[in-house]
Amino acid sequence: MRASFREQLDSLRGSLIVMGSDVTSGMRWATESLLEGDLAAASKALEIATTIRHCREEVEESVVELLVRQQPVASDLRLALASLHVAADFERMGALAEHVAKIMLMRHPVTAVPPEVAQVARQMAQIAERLAWKVTGVLETGDAALAAQLESDDDEMDELHRQMFEVLFGNWTHEVKAAVDAALLARFYERYADHAVSAAQQVVYLVTGVVPGRS
Amino acid sequence: MRASFREQLDSLRGSLIVMGSDVTSGMRWATESLLEGDLAAASKALEIATTIRHCREEVEESVVELLVRQQPVASDLRLALASLHVAADFERMGALAEHVAKIMLMRHPVTAVPPEVAQVARQMAQIAERLAWKVTGVLETGDAALAAQLESDDDEMDELHRQMFEVLFGNWTHEVKAAVDAALLARFYERYADHAVSAAQQVVYLVTGVVPGRS
Numbered sequence: 001m002r003a004s005f006r007e008q009l010d011s012l013r014g015s016l017i018v019m020g021s022d023v024t025s026g027m028r029w030a031t032e033s034l035l036e037g038d039l040a041a042a043s044k045a046l047e048i049a050t051t052i053r054h055c056r057e058e059v060e061e062s063v064v065e066l067l068v069r070q071q072p073v074a075s076d077l078r079l080a081l082a083s084l085h086v087a088a089d090f091e092r093m094g095a096l097a098e099h100v101a102k103i104m105l106m107r108h109p110v111t112a113v114p115p116e117v118a119q120v121a122r123q124m125a126q127i128a129e130r131l132a133w134k135v136t137g138v139l140e141t142g143d144a145a146l147a148a149q150l151e152s153d154d155d156e157m158d159e160l161h162r163q164m165f166e167v168l169f170g171n172w173t174h175e176v177k178a179a180v181d182a183a184l185l186a187r188f189y190e191r192y193a194d195h196a197v198s199a200a201q202q203v204v205y206l207v208t209g210v211v212p213g214r215s
Numbered sequence: 216m217r218a219s220f221r222e223q224l225d226s227l228r229g230s231l232i233v234m235g236s237d238v239t240s241g242m243r244w245a246t247e248s249l250l251e252g253d254l255a256a257a258s259k260a261l262e263i264a265t266t267i268r269h270c271r272e273e274v275e276e277s278v279v280e281l282l283v284r285q286q287p288v289a290s291d292l293r294l295a296l297a298s299l300h301v302a303a304d305f306e307r308m309g310a311l312a313e314h315v316a317k318i319m320l321m322r323h324p325v326t327a328v329p330p331e332v333a334q335v336a337r338q339m340a341q342i343a344e345r346l347a348w349k350v351t352g353v354l355e356t357g358d359a360a361l362a363a364q365l366e367s368d369d370d371e372m373d374e375l376h377r378q379m380f381e382v383l384f385g386n387w388t389h390e391v392k393a394a395v396d397a398a399l400l401a402r403f404y405e406r407y408a409d410h411a412v413s414a415a416q417q418v419v420y421l422v423t424g425v426v427p428g429r430s
């Protein structure tokens with residue numbers, strides 16, 4: 001029974017890998033739409049967010065099935081619940097990419113971001129993508145060491161968040177609307193990173209059975 | 216066994232009621248701190264957010280215990296998972312109240328909100344509180360009809376969100392900083408409302424066993 005539980009949990013992990021890969025490309029499309037004014041890229045980000053929402057529902061269904069069939073012990077149960085947490089974080093990350101794309105869509109054909117904002121946003125997007133990619137990598141390879149890097153990536157993100165506000169609160173010569181958009185964008189990238197870090201903690205637990213930070 | 220599962224689920228519901236009540240007062244303190252520049256109120260909001268985070272962990276632990284002890288059937292399992300969803304939404308709501316208080320703390324002793332923003336923020340806060348209060352009410356009374364009102368409260372919130380942006384994008388005479396704060400505040404109240412609506416759907420399921428929108 002324990003072996004069969006493992007198998008089903010692995011299949012769940014497979015679904016999470018697909019979600020993680022979607023989460024990564026969702027933010028890539030969203031950022032491209034924002035910085036290049038690319039409408040097709042925005043549609044892609046929206047589509048992917050919808051796919052991710054469905055995937056989360058499927059993961060929840062699979063967990064219910066798994067728990068009903070296997071009647072797991074507490075430690076197995078915690079692993080199943082960890083995958084629910086990861087799916088929830090991934091869903092939010094997809095939605096945050098969607099928010100980025102929607103800011104572009106609201107302002108189109110005007111570009112939402114002035115050059116000094118675009119520069120910071122591009123860096124935030126790169127880190128966001130890297131974080132999502134690493135979480136997915138840990139899911140795929142089981143290499144928990146990769147997860148440890150996420151903290152420093154997240155520190156970089158916080159630093160860029162501060163930079164964005166320095167730009168906004170410095171000598172701002174653009175409209176208030178562009179400042180508001182930039183502040184929201186910074187928040188969306190930062191929250192995306194937070195969810196990646198949160199997902200990574202659960203993923204480490206999922207692949208190693210060890211709660212991060214405890215030995 | 217089914218009866219004993221019910222009992223444990225009711226005890227879980229009791230914990231959620233306490234959380235819901237904290238979630239409501241957390242936002243009340245946060246808004247008071249924001250609009251009155253009250254530092255003690257801000258500390259209250261932060262304290263409550265921490266309490267709510269602990270409560271969520273306790274709810275998760277209780278669910279694991281419940282599932283291990285009771286080996287429930289699928290429908291019972293879904294009820295247990297619904298309470299996890301509610302606890303997660305409540306935790307986010309507590310964190311969003313904390314964000315409101317933190318904006319006040321960042322700007323103190325300067326007031327973060329100009330009068331025209333304060334007016335909209337006050338109304339958003341009232342609806343936010345009302346939504347949280349109703350969700351808690353449904354948990355307490357099992358009166359699903361109350362939950363149906365949440366949709367129209369949420370529409371009011373969306374309308375106020377639009378109003379806030381009209382204020383910002385109209386004839387804005389204040390600093391960019393105040394505009395950015397107002398946009399973020401509007402987002403915090405709006406997200407709080409979204410989580411209340413999401414929690415309400417799960418709460419209805421929890422108290423009636425019926426998924427809202429399906430008959």
